[in-house]
Amino acid sequence: MRFFHLSDLHIGKQLYGYSLLEDQEWILEKILQKVEERKPDGVLLCGDIYDKSVPSGEAVTVFDRFLSRLTEIAPDTAVMIISGNHDSPERLSFAGSILERQNVFVEGFPPVKEQEYIKKVIREDEWGQVEFWLLPFVKPGYVREVFGGKEPESYQEAVQGLLEREMLLEKPDKEVRKVLLTHQFFTASGEKPKQSESETIMVGGLDQVDIGCLKGFDYVAMGHIHRPQSMGNPWIYYCGTPLKYSVSEWNQKKYLTEIEIKEPGSRPEMVLHELKPLREVRALRGELEEILEATGGVPSEDYVSVSLTDEQEPYQPRERLESLFPRLLEVKMDNGRTNMLAWEEESEDVLIDPREIFQRFFSRMQGREMEREEEEIMEQVFQKVGEEEI
Numbered sequence: 001m002r003f004f005h006l007s008d009l010h011i012g013k014q015l016y017g018y019s020l021l022e023d024q025e026w027i028l029e030k031i032l033q034k035v036e037e038r039k040p041d042g043v044l045l046c047g048d049i050y051d052k053s054v055p056s057g058e059a060v061t062v063f064d065r066f067l068s069r070l071t072e073i074a075p076d077t078a079v080m081i082i083s084g085n086h087d088s089p090e091r092l093s094f095a096g097s098i099l100e101r102q103n104v105f106v107e108g109f110p111p112v113k114e115q116e117y118i119k120k121v122i123r124e125d126e127w128g129q130v131e132f133w134l135l136p137f138v139k140p141g142y143v144r145e146v147f148g149g150k151e152p153e154s155y156q157e158a159v160q161g162l163l164e165r166e167m168l169l170e171k172p173d174k175e176v177r178k179v180l181l182t183h184q185f186f187t188a189s190g191e192k193p194k195q196s197e198s199e200t201i202m203v204g205g206l207d208q209v210d211i212g213c214l215k216g217f218d219y220v221a222m223g224h225i226h227r228p229q230s231m232g233n234p235w236i237y238y239c240g241t242p243l244k245y246s247v248s249e250w251n252q253k254k255y256l257t258e259i260e261i262k263e264p265g266s267r268p269e270m271v272l273h274e275l276k277p278l279r280e281v282r283a284l285r286g287e288l289e290e291i292l293e294a295t296g297g298v299p300s301e302d303y304v305s306v307s308l309t310d311e312q313e314p315y316q317p318r319e320r321l322e323s324l325f326p327r328l329l330e331v332k333m334d335n336g337r338t339n340m341l342a343w344e345e346e347s348e349d350v351l352i353d354p355r356e357i358f359q360r361f362f363s364r365m366q367g368r369e370m371e372r373e374e375e376e377i378m379e380q381v382f383q384k385v386g387e388e389e390i
């Protein structure tokens with residue numbers, strides 16, 4: 001059984017106000033080419049298909065075209081899709097039962113009622129059955145009714161509860177191989193995954209789920225974290241985004257992950273196909289003249305973040321840089337004197353802890369530091385907001 005593992009497409013995402021749709025179409029085209037070449041048995045999309053729960057018309061068109069082409073190129077390939085925290089479960093599930101006839105399986109919701117179970121797609125090969133478990137993003141509040149009206153106290157309890165409920169039901173059959181599709185913030189005995197600046201951070205770590213509950217799976221295909229990495233075991237894996245979605249990812253490589261599972265009990269094999277973007281995300285650092293000269297006067301289409309080290313602040317650096325870098329993301333001054341952000345375009349990325357930003361705002365407005373009680377109120381608000389947004 002061979003399949004592609006993808007997640008966090010974030011179709012419709014903008015980078016510092018620049019639309020990435022062209023870049024996303026390009027990378028999806030590269031993925032389609034690989035599908036054509038490798039003819040996998042499955043393509044797994046592990047959440048955050050779109051960047052927003054109400055995606056733009058253009059974003060929907062891009063994904064629609066991708067799916068249509070995919071089913072044309074590889075009609076026998078099972079396409080499996082779960083929703084992530086950025087997706088709207090209802091919208092993503094639209095026409096789901098019709099899509100199943102085309103071998104496209106979409107699951108927007110985890111089980112929400114007592115008699116509901118995790119959706120499974122079963123495929124066979126020479127070694128028998130492989131079960132793919134489709135578990136979309138779970139919040140404790142979603143699954144209250146599954147546990148008799150009692151809301152699980154944590155993400156950990158919710159995810160573990162859902163999995164255990166079914167693992168216990170089944171007769172453990174070592175011959176049936178199992179793959180889980182999931183979109184959560186997993187930790188491995190307290191160790192957190194390495195994040196980038198493009199994930200929405202949840203304050204307080206309430207969303208953490210330990211990988212201990214993932215026993216019994218031959219491979220866990222995870223979405224949510226944007227840097228490719230395994231958690232605890234090589235077969236518990238975040239494949240990462242297909243594109244760089246923040247400047248902090250400038251030196252990462254992005255991959256299309258191909259997994260092969262052979263006979264029951266064997267280790268899955270992984271092949272990484274590097275994904276080359278239409279335009280790179282780059283971080284440049286140096287003096288203005290140096291940076292301009294290095295281009296040789298040839299404009300670059302890349303997305304560029306520039307840190308200027310000139311001790312004397314140069315005249316109109318943004319204008320001069322923009323003539324060679326039309327997709328300039330930001331210009332920062334980083335010299336001995338300032339050592340702080342000088343110019344910056346509106347950024348969606350969280351550079352410092354949002355609590356810290358609010359505390360600064362508070363003390364500027366009130367002329368004093370926050371008191372303990374006020375900090376607690378702020379913390380409660382951030383946790384509430386974090387739950388809604390992540």
Ligand SMILES: [Mn+2]
Nearest residue numbers: 008048224225
């Ligand atoms: Mn994501």
